[in-house]
Amino acid sequence: MLDPVILFFVLGIAAGLLRSELRLPAAVYELVTIVLLLAIGLKGGVELAKQPLGELLPQMVGVVAMGFLLALAAFPVLRLLGRLARVDAASIAAHYGSVSVGTYAVAVAYLGSRGVPFEEHMPLLLVLLEVPAILVGIVLARGVSRSTRWGSVMHEVFLGKGIVLLLGGLLIGWAAGPEGVVPLEPLFMDLFKGVLALFLLEMGLITAGQVGGLRRHGVFLGAFAIGMPLFSAVVGTGTAMLLGLSLGGTVVLATLAASASYIAVPAAMRISVPEANPTLSLAAALGITFPFNVLIGIPIYHAMATWVHG
């Protein structure tokens, strides 16, 4: 049975494709995103308060390495098989090496409704996984040239909305501890699914808007946008096994690996690699990969994790 929050996503896609005049006001979409990011951060922060950070170091290093690897693996495929321009291949590789918080939230809801526990400090890994691919993307597009203004690139990467809110939530949750966040729970925890439903409704509308861009860019990009997340999920599952994560943790890490960024990376690429065509990466990441992961991918990664955990 499909989780009802997924049905909101389907509703958004259908309304968008049928050209309904439905749209969430931009400010509402922004608020919904902010609540999701903070809620995810807070939840992770509370868990961090319970365990020493040093024990998580291997996982943190492993996840950062995975972020570099995924972007580096995607680039030659896009360049050689897809015959894309260097800047476009680099930009798309960055999108696929990084993560989508929306997809993560759906995976959390998916596991929650099935009662599968997972390591609650995953938001920390989520934050870490956002960054490496962006750096790889910029270096692949530009080379390590002096003309790259790394100061403003770093500002764009680390002070983007996503990282500030996730990291801020983590720190607040960590400082406040489990009892401290109790008064915040009605907004951030109890309403999580409702907020996620609104978010997915708007994501459906946005996804439907990408279909036009997709039609122009053909078969290769479509195949890549499904093949790459499947490959990444295998890498994510392998990494999770190496790091000794639980069944639920394996599903989450595989989902994180499979997801493609559509908030942090597009903004960073637009500023750092302006020659790259944003329509290509957004059509792939939003038009295909996001709905694929949400509708089909996560159950596949769950099955995969169940299989390797025997």
Added chain:
Amino acid sequence: MEPHARKLLTIVTEAALEGKILRDLEQLGTRGHTITDARGKGRRGVRDAGWEASANIRVEVVCDAGTAQAVSAYLREHYYRDYAMTVWVIDVEVLRPEKF
């Protein structure tokens, strides 16, 4: 009060460029600006401001003719190739010339 001739420079472009363009404007010697969120359609497709990546802004600057010329030339050279951007300049009259 006598009206004084100035130029109104209007830039419509991607919201992602906001920070960069404001820094440029400052360096090129403008004294102020007004920004509004914008939606529309152009050669680079529909920009409906439904979410960050498709949001547009409209930046308006009142300045003297020389600065307007310098800013348009700078923007054309640095942004026209890779970004969705339209710039136009019209004549306006202001009452307090020392302000612009």
